[in-house]
Amino acid sequence: MSAIKRAVQRVHYYAHNVARDMAPQALFRRNLQRILEGIDSHGADRIAERLNYYNKMSRLYQTPADGATVAGIPRAKSRYYYDLKEHARYFPRHLRIEHLFGDIVHVPELPSIVKSRPISDTNENSVVMKLNKFRHYQLFDDGTDFDDKKPMAVWRGGGRNPKRVALVQRYHNHPLCDIGRTTRKVVDHTNKPFLSPAEQLKYRYVISIEGNDVATNLKWIMASKSLCLMPLSVYETWFMEGRLVAGLHFVQLRDDFADLEDKILHYEKHPAEAREIIRNANAYVAQFADAPREKLLSLLVLYKYFALTGQIDPDPRIAALWNG
Numbered sequence: 001m002s003a004i005k006r007a008v009q010r011v012h013y014y015a016h017n018v019a020r021d022m023a024p025q026a027l028f029r030r031n032l033q034r035i036l037e038g039i040d041s042h043g044a045d046r047i048a049e050r051l052n053y054y055n056k057m058s059r060l061y062q063t064p065a066d067g068a069t070v071a072g073i074p075r076a077k078s079r080y081y082y083d084l085k086e087h088a089r090y091f092p093r094h095l096r097i098e099h100l101f102g103d104i105v106h107v108p109e110l111p112s113i114v115k116s117r118p119i120s121d122t123n124e125n126s127v128v129m130k131l132n133k134f135r136h137y138q139l140f141d142d143g144t145d146f147d148d149k150k151p152m153a154v155w156r157g158g159g160r161n162p163k164r165v166a167l168v169q170r171y172h173n174h175p176l177c178d179i180g181r182t183t184r185k186v187v188d189h190t191n192k193p194f195l196s197p198a199e200q201l202k203y204r205y206v207i208s209i210e211g212n213d214v215a216t217n218l219k220w221i222m223a224s225k226s227l228c229l230m231p232l233s234v235y236e237t238w239f240m241e242g243r244l245v246a247g248l249h250f251v252q253l254r255d256d257f258a259d260l261e262d263k264i265l266h267y268e269k270h271p272a273e274a275r276e277i278i279r280n281a282n283a284y285v286a287q288f289a290d291a292p293r294e295k296l297l298s299l300l301v302l303y304k305y306f307a308l309t310g311q312i313d314p315d316p317r318i319a320a321l322w323n324g
Contacts, residue, residue, distance in 0.1 A: 013134050017082040025089050032090040035299060036318060042293045047300065048321040053240060055301045055322075056124040057308040061111050067096040077101040083131045084113060087298040095311050097302075101131070103212040105235060111305065116213040116235050119242040127305055130238040130298060136216055139285070140197045142224040146204055146275055149226060152176055153205035153264055156195045157217075158183030163231060164209050167257045176264050178203065204274070205229050205264055207253075214241060222249065222281035227274045229263060231255045239288070249281045 039047055068074065071093035075081045080101040088097060099113040107123050108114070115136075117126030130137070153171075157164060158181060171177045172190040180192025197217070200206050201224050208215040208230040214237050221228040228250040233241040246252035251263055267274040288294060304322055307314040 010134070014078075014082075017086070020086070020089075021082075025093070028089045029092065032299065035090075035296060036303070036315075038292070038296055039300075039318070039321070042290075042296060044321070047293075047297065048324060050240075050297055051300045051304065052322055053243070054128040054238065054297070055304045057111055057127065057304060058124065058322075059308070061309050063096040063098055063110070063309045063311070065096075067098050069093060070095050070097055073097065073099070074101075079132050079134055080115070083133055084129060087129070087295070087302055090299055091302060091306060091312075095306055096309070097305070105213050111309065113302075113305070116237050119233060119236050127301060128236070128238055129301060130294070133238075136214075136237065136239075137219060137288075138197075139220050139223045140201065142201045142226070144202065144225060146225050146227065146278060147271060149204040150178075150202055151264075151268055152178055152203050153207055153229060153260065154178045154195065154200045154203040155207040155209070156180060156182050156192065156200065157209065157211070159211045161209065161211055163255055163257075164211070166255070167207065167209060167260075170257055171260060174261070176261060179207070201226055205267070207260075208250075210234060213237075214239070219285060223285040225278060227251060227267060227278055228281060229253050229260070231257075244284070248277065249284050251277065 070088045070091055073081055073085055073088065084099060097113060098108070098110050100108055101115070104114045104116050104126070105118060107118060107120070108125050111125045111127055113129050114126050115129070115131035117123045117128060153176060155167060168179060168181050168190045171179045172192070178192070181190050182192065182194050197220055204226055206217070206221045206224070206226045206228060208218045208221055208228055210233065213235040214233065215230065218228065218230070218241070219239060230250055231253050232246065233244065236242040244250060251267070253260055253263065300318070300321065303314065303318060306312045307319065
């Protein structure tokens with residue numbers, strides 16, 4: 001994607017959201033029930049499964065009396081504000097909504113709306129919404145088949161995540177790899193020129209490594225015709241990284257990447273296996289492409305949050321999705 005196209009998309013994103021903020025908010029609130037009535041048309045069982053994955057609240061909680069309200073969500077992190085307000089505006093302005101914006105790698109003390117959380121059986125207080133989506137949900141056209149790509153692994157990135165450091169130190173000069181750091185804070189022999197996603201997708205194998213929380217490139221790799229190689233995820237977002245299965249959706253690497261060369265050589269000898277994993281990865285990404293269903297799920301995540309913080313009386317038909 002060119003810098004110009006990206007800039008145009010950024011302008012459109014902000015213009016669309018500013019216009020939505022300026023519209024009479026009562027219009028959105030009047031439409032809530034109509035949208036929620038579409039549950040059956042999207043498959044109630046599948047909706048319930050994803051709803052209860054994002055929002056694992058299972059009992060009645062109480063929100064602080066001085067917490068932020070729907071009308072008072074702070075604008076300091078504008079993309080987080082717009083992405084949360086996009087769906088929160090369908091609910092009464094006075095409802096309180098705890099939230100943590102940014103790269104969240106801990107489980108909050110109170111149920112809170114977050115973009116990211118640790119993958120854990122004890123992350124019930126981390127209620128996931130699709131936040132900062134302009135950065136994290138960009139996909140790119142890939143017109144090159146796996147067999148026609150360069151038979152190498154590629155990675156570019158920065159940061160001091162120990163896994164990223166281990167990869168660069170071990171493979172920055174390996175003949176089967178094009179791996180390098182692009183950070184400006186540290187310049188040494190491991191630095192290499194920036195490669196756009198389109199340039200990286202010329203390679204058969206694209207490596208994904210978490211940074212502050214999740215890996216930004218994971219979605220576009222899995223949507224492409226390249227094979228995703230990565231260590232097991234530690235954090236998850238709306239993309240449900242915790243549900244990805246090694247060998248089915250991606251190729252698992254050791255945290256120290258000692259097995260990277262062996263994995264490349266294996267799939268060079270068995271390209272049919274690589275293509276099957278790529279097909280499964282593409283199918284996984286496709287479930288997020290249904291805009292009406294994604295909107296319904298986002299509203300339901302908030303609906304359940306407000307119901308289980310005692311702020312609204314849920315419709316029994318909707319409550320059945322989490323009481324079922």
